[in-house]
Amino acid sequence: MASRDQVDQDTGREGITELATQCPFCSVQCKMTVMVECGSSAGRPAIRVEGTMNAASEGRLCVKGMNAHQHANSRERLQYPLAKRDGEFIRITWEEAFATIQERLTTIQQIHGRDAVGLYGGGSLSNESAYLLGKFARVALRTRYIDYNGRFCMSAAASAGMKTFGIDRGLTNRLAEIQDAECLILAGTNIAECQPTLMPYFTRAKDNGAFIIVIDPRETGTSALADVHLKVKPGTDAALVNGMLKIVMDEGLVDQSFIRKRTKGFEELKHHLDGLDLDAVSVLCGVDRASIRRAALAYGRASTGMIFTARGVEQHVDGHMTVRNFLNLLLVTGKIGRPSCGYGAVTGQGNGQGGREHGQKADQLPGYRLIENEQDREYVASVWGINPAELPGKGVSAYEMMELMHAGDIRGLFVMGSNPIVSNPNAGLVEEGLERLELLVVADIFLSETAKLADIVLPVTSYLENTGTMTNLEGRVLLREAARAAPAESKHDWQMLCELAAGLGQGERFAFRSAEQIFEELRIASRGGIADYYGITYDRLRREEGVYWPCPSLEHEGTKRLFEERFAHPDGLAVFAPVDNRRPEEETDVDYPLILTNGRVLEHYLTGVQTRRSPSLAARAIENVMEIHPRTARKYRIEDGALVRIDSRRGTVVVRTRVTSKIREDTVFVPMHWGGIQNVNRLTNPALDPFCRMPDFKVSAVRLEPITGEEGRP
Structure with missing residues (x-):
């Protein structure tokens, strides 16, 4: 009843109250x-939602945003701290929760060392909470082990952007420029379902005559726009781009002046591609040579163009190099640093961009500084008022933290805004690792699959109650202000971190009373860094709606388009990188004859913790499904709507079947939004990209077995 009472408290019993806010979901x-x-006649508040005009979505909302209030008002929301006693959760006070956490963390570190404790964050946390979580790890606990679920979202694109350009920002130019581009490549991104409010940019581009190329093993709402749909075999995107590069070069469609003045490494790339066999590329990728050629010529001949990538090409063991190859294609044709030319890594999480800029990643400090760079350490330590020698070194990636828990090296874990038992690959090992911990603390809105395993659960505020900044996929910093008071005993993420730090003897370094105070310190900590927020203030964000970073001074208007004159490397040049054709890390065989790939659906977000608590969204997609081609379904005697067991070398899931001709015959697709026996990540491959430590989510060899009898019938 508390959620309904909360609405009454905020609105009064008569009239309409308008809560100005911002969608908590995508980027x-x-x-x-x-x-x-x-x-109302029903005796309960009637709620409706309208989009507000803004530069990104232009006032549009998708079905998730329209129904986000349902999870914020859910009766399932956590109301007060919980502790597990004899296998059951009981209500405790905040004082008891903090005292227990402080005592047990301190004991673990005294016995096993500072690095026996880890922190695990999320890409939906505000910039302020993400910043404070990183500071809490390095200052209050002095552990090296901190990472976050954004490792599974943006790490391949981020590392590729840093190596190629010297900077990682989601889009190098504005969303508004999409509609005027002559050619658009959408690789491994299903914007129609994952960021649907952006689709009008692409439909307007289409109306303006743009040639659209979609690279995806499935037919989707996005591919319906395509002039060419390259239905690539999962895990072979890098080879496909090599084929396109070869054709562009052979046809003389390179921008020699741009290459000569603004890049380095081109000759090595050219030599690498000289001997490329286009027929071999076609066979490896499962895409006919004529389609590859048509796409390459369209992009090469266009005077303006943009390339967008997302998880479909990034969540591979070679995701970093695959993105670098797309950037090779962009640089070869000189399509960056000018209007309607650029690259976009289509961020998935609400603050996937800002969440990785200010200290949640294992190797980073605020402002995209590096924790092992001595100058960066000295600067951030001066802001935090500590000796640089007190800062720990870099830790490991998110999945590697799970392995360390399983091995007993990490014995205590604090999880904030994430559900690692569902989002990590090889989820069976992750569950075992979490169960072996001496202390698991989870801060969340709901009792997620991970929270159910916790020793202490802390209730946090939702998007309607929590003030903070978020950085959207353009690199535009936005202010989301609280629209109502916190319900029951819930606290803000940053608030509980400050109180925990005080109990650990670091209260003077965490003496914040508002999100704005934290942001003021974040501004200073990021000053002079790659992600420089120094010129951004809450007052500016209120006046201007949003400000692009880098923004180095209060007088700076923000950088709307990157690389107009130089790239961010010290010499100002972008860097080419030859990329090998390679087969997927895990290939099919007699025992596991099909490729499993995974992804998202329109109705749900990440691991579904929030959207599965929304009745309107849950009713649209109530259970997980496997997409399978009709011929493949007949081969394995699987009927549409029947239950099927899917096995990989790591685990088993059971899901419902959806027979569709919109997928390759050698591939099945299962979404990622469900836990338990429907959790596709019980199957996925934990092999890691050597550059960015992204797991190989998108290619797993599997076998299918129909579940017969009454249980398996729709």
Whole structure:
């Protein structure tokens, strides 16, 4: 009843109260107004939601944003701290929760060392909470082990952007420039379902005559726009781009002036591609040579163009190099640093961009500084008022932290805004690792699959109650202000970190009373870094709606388009990198004859912790499904709507079947939003990209077995 009472408290019993807020889900960060009308005939508040005009979504909302208020008002929301006693959760006070956490963390570190404790964050945390979580790890606990679920979202694109350009920002130019581009490549991104409020940019581009190329093993709402749909075999995107590069070079479609003045490494790339066999590329990728050629010529001949990548090409053991090859294609044709030319890594999480800039990643300090760079350490230590020698070194990636838990090296874990038991690959090992911990603390809105394993669960505020900044996929910093008071005993993420730090003897370094105070320190900590927020303030964000970083001074308007004159490397040049053709890390065989790939659906977000608590969203996609081609279904005697068991070398899931001709015959697709026996990550391959430590989510060899009898029938 508390959620309904909360609405009554905020609105009064008569009239309509308008709550100005921002969608908590994807990286577009659409602005919206939640309108609460009390005194309805049903005896409960009537709620409707409208989009608010803004530069990113232009006032549009998708079905998730329209129904986000349902999870914020859910009766399942955590109301007060919980402790597990004899296998059951009981209510405790905040004082008891903090005292228990402080005592047990301290004991673990005294016995096993500082690095026996880890922190695990999330890409949906505000910039302020992400910043403070990194500071809490390095200052209050002095552990090297901190990483976050954004490792599974943006790490391949981020590392590729850093190596190629010297900077990682989601889009190098504005969303508004999409509609005027002559050619668009959408690789491994299904914007129609994952960022649907952006689709009008692409439909307007199409109306303006743009040639659209979609690279995806499935037919989707996004591929329906395509002039060419390259239905690539999962795990072979890098080879496909090599084929396109070869054709562009052979046809003389390179921008020699741009290459000569603004890049280095071109000759090595050219030599690498000289002997490339296009027929071999076609066979490896499962895409006919004529289609590859048509796409390459369209992009090469266009005077303007943009390339977008997402998890479909990034979540591989060679995701870093695959993105680098797409950037090779962009640089070869000189399509960057000018209007309607650029690259976009389509961020998945609400603050996937900002979440990786200010200290949640294992190797980073605020402002995209590096924790093992002495100058960076000295600067951030001076802001935090500590000796640089007190800062720990870099830790390991998110999945590697799970392995360290399983091995007993990490014995205590604090999870904030994430659900690692569902989002990590090889989920069976992750569950075993979490169960072996001496202390697991989870801060969340709901009792997630991970929270159910916790010793202490802490209730946090939702998007409607928590003020903070978010950085959308353009690199535009936005302010989301609290629209109502925190319900029951829930606290803000940053608030509980400050109170825990005080109990650990670091209260003076965490003496914040508002999110804005934290942001003021973040501004200073990021000053002079790659992700420089120094010129951004809450007052500016209120006046200007949003400000692009880098923004080095209060007088700076923000950088709307990167690389107009130089790249971010010291010499100002972008860097080419030859990329090998390679087969997938895990190939099919007699025992596991099909390729499993995974992804998202329109109705749900990440591991579904929030969207599965929304009745309107859950009703649209109530259970997980496996997409399979009709011929493949007949081969394995699987009927549409029947239950099927999927096995990989790591585990088993059981899901419902959806027979569709929109997928390759050698591939099955299962979404990622469900836990338990429907958790596709029980199957996925934990092999890691050597550059960015991204797991190989998108290619796993599997076998299918129909579940017969009454249980398996729809």
